[in-house]
Amino acid sequence: MISAVRIFVIDNGGQWTHREWRTLRDLNVETKIVPNTTDFQDLYKHEIDGLVLSGGAPRIGLTNRLGNCGDYLKKANFPILGICAGHQFMARFFGGQVEPSKIPEFGKIELNLLKEDDEFFEGVPKKSIVWESHNDEVTDLPDVFELLAESENCKIQAMRHIKKPFYGLQFHPEVEHTVYGEKIFRNFINMCKK
Amino acid sequence: MFNAQEFITKTIQILKNEIKEKALIAFSGGVDSTVTAVLVHKAVGNQLIAVHVDTGYMRKNESIEVKKMMEELSLNYRLVDASQDFYDSLKGVKDPEKKRKIIGGKFIKIFEKVADEEKIEYLVQGTIAPDWIESGDNLRDTIKSHHNVGGLPDIMKLKLVEPLRDLYKDEVRKLARELGLRISERQPFPGPGLAIRIIGEATPERTEIVREACFIVEKEIEDSVEKGLMEKPWQYFAVLLPVKTVGVHGDKRAYGNIVAVRAVQSIDAMTCAYSDIPQKVLDNISTKITNNLGDKINRIVYDITNKPPSTVEWE
Numbered sequence: 191m192i193s194a195v196r197i198f199v200i201d202n203g204g205q206w207t208h209r210e211w212r213t214l215r216d217l218n219v220e221t222k223i224v225p226n227t228t229d230f231q232d233l234y235k236h237e238i239d240g241l242v243l244s245g246g247a248p249r250i251g252l253t254n255r256l257g258n259c260g261d262y263l264k265k266a267n268f269p270i271l272g273i274c275a276g277h278q279f280m281a282r283f284f285g286g287q288v289e290p291s292k293i294p295e296f297g298k299i300e301l302n303l304l305k306e307d308d309e310f311f312e313g314v315p316k317k318s319i320v321w322e323s324h325n326d327e328v329t330d331l332p333d334v335f336e337l338l339a340e341s342e343n344c345k346i347q348a349m350r351h352i353k354k355p356f357y358g359l360q361f362h363p364e365v366e367h368t369v370y371g372e373k374i375f376r377n378f379i380n381m382c383k384k
Numbered sequence: 385m386f387n388a389q390e391f392i393t394k395t396i397q398i399l400k401n402e403i404k405e406k407a408l409i410a411f412s413g414g415v416d417s418t419v420t421a422v423l424v425h426k427a428v429g430n431q432l433i434a435v436h437v438d439t440g441y442m443r444k445n446e447s448i449e450v451k452k453m454m455e456e457l458s459l460n461y462r463l464v465d466a467s468q469d470f471y472d473s474l475k476g477v478k479d480p481e482k483k484r485k486i487i488g489g490k491f492i493k494i495f496e497k498v499a500d501e502e503k504i505e506y507l508v509q510g511t512i513a514p515d516w517i518e519s520g521d522n523l524r525d526t527i528k529s530h531h532n533v534g535g536l537p538d539i540m541k542l543k544l545v546e547p548l549r550d551l552y553k554d555e556v557r558k559l560a561r562e563l564g565l566r567i568s569e570r571q572p573f574p575g576p577g578l579a580i581r582i583i584g585e586a587t588p589e590r591t592e593i594v595r596e597a598c599f600i601v602e603k604e605i606e607d608s609v610e611k612g613l614m615e616k617p618w619q620y621f622a623v624l625l626p627v628k629t630v631g632v633h634g635d636k637r638a639y640g641n642i643v644a645v646r647a648v649q650s651i652d653a654m655t656c657a658y659s660d661i662p663q664k665v666l667d668n669i670s671t672k673i674t675n676n677l678g679d680k681i682n683r684i685v686y687d688i689t690n691k692p693p694s695t696v697e698w699e
């Protein structure tokens with residue numbers, strides 16, 4: 191028997207952390223919300239296949255702290271998906287820059303894929319509607335990352351690590367109004383299965 | 385995917401093991417508390433007492449309807465009319481978070497009083513995920529204090545039971561349908577009620593105005609949905625603004641308040657888009673409200689913001 195994929199959600203205090211948990215659960219993933227103070231060893235013991243770093247109120251543009259997220263990014267050999275604050279922290283951790291947005295985005299936005307053949311966006315059209323809620327954004331991509339998507343007012347909407355299965359999204363794939371959100375989660379889950 | 389039948393069977397079993405003494409459920413008559421009441425009732429029968437509080441901030445005829453409902457479900461129930469008490473405690477209060485906290489605190493006081501009198505050990509609530517998420521905690525910012533979370537004292541005498549804590553409204557509706565409840569599609573109504581649909585002080589007089597305006601919005605939209613003119617919104621209501629503007633009534637100057645109409649589409653309340661209401665329907669709503677509340681309201685606006693950046697309710 192094939193056991194279910196196990197993906198935990200690291201709670202950085204986001205309004206939609208629980209939505210991420212729900213989306214994974216609805217897609218038959220074995221999932222749990224855990225505090226961002228959890229020790230990496232504790233996560234590792236659970237034999238997880240992947241990790242989601244949730245968003246949260248911390249202003250990554252102003253501070254460089256997000257619980258133990260740095261430790262996870264340093265040690266993980268499984269896929270990690272950073273969302274909003276999780277994505278911004280990922281960028282900072284790998285040497286990128288995060289600043290308060292000149293034009294913060296809230297609600298409906300058109301996402302423009304710049305690299306359509308990445309497996310992470312398989313089945314997602316070049317232009318699609320996504321929902322946002324951010325005060326800060328990544329303004330300078332880390333050297334080891336590749337840009338995958340942009341919007342009119344935020345140039346770094348999606349990025350991936352060149353060598354590791356780490357992805358960052360400024361928008362929120364977990365909310366109902368992001369049209370291809372579930373598809374993106376399915377793609378991430380498929381990566382975690384490998 | 386969420387399996388309603390499985391959830392019901394499992395939860396009734398858990399509740400049977402958990403609730404050993406008499407329990408009280410805070411019963412508003414909405415989908416969340418009704419589903420919770422039915423589950424607990426199935427688990428422990430008449431050991432459960434449903435308490436409905438008329439806060440004075442209920443919608444038109446609401447508490448009468450809720451009473452009917454509790455009878456229909458054969459619940460062992462108590463009705464508490466606390467209108468005057470609520471009005472008094474909100475006197476002079478304008479801050480939305482203060483309103484919510486005072487109301488939450490009042491609810492708990494009433495429940496504790498009933499519990500004391502009837503030797504009840506457990507407080508059951510229909511709390512769902514967005515309630516505690518938006519109320520905030522050590523990690524999360526407080527967007528708004530939901531009455532069933534933000535009003536709870538630090539030290540609780542009653543043991544709290546919240547079987548729907550991890551669910552969203554669409555999942556609770558699935559449970560309601562599975563349980564055959566006629567209120568399964570009822571629109572959400574916040575615990576603090578009309579008090580948070582009155583910007584500024586929620587006086588009894590202003591409550592009457594917003595109660596009538598909400599009634600008109602609900603009726604017009606429900607009629608239009610029935611006629612197939614529009615999709616049923618997730619939530620639809622009126623908000624009374626403390627802003628006065630000039631109008632003209634029968635060749636005379638008028639100076640009255642503004643009512644905002646709000647209607648949104650959503651699945652789980654965590655993100656919402658404002659509803660695309662046909663102009664004809666908006667027109668009917670506007671005319672009916674201004675005709676019915678002539679000397680008080682002379683301007684109607686429609687709220688065209690999504691969540692985020694706004695929230696569904698204005699406070």
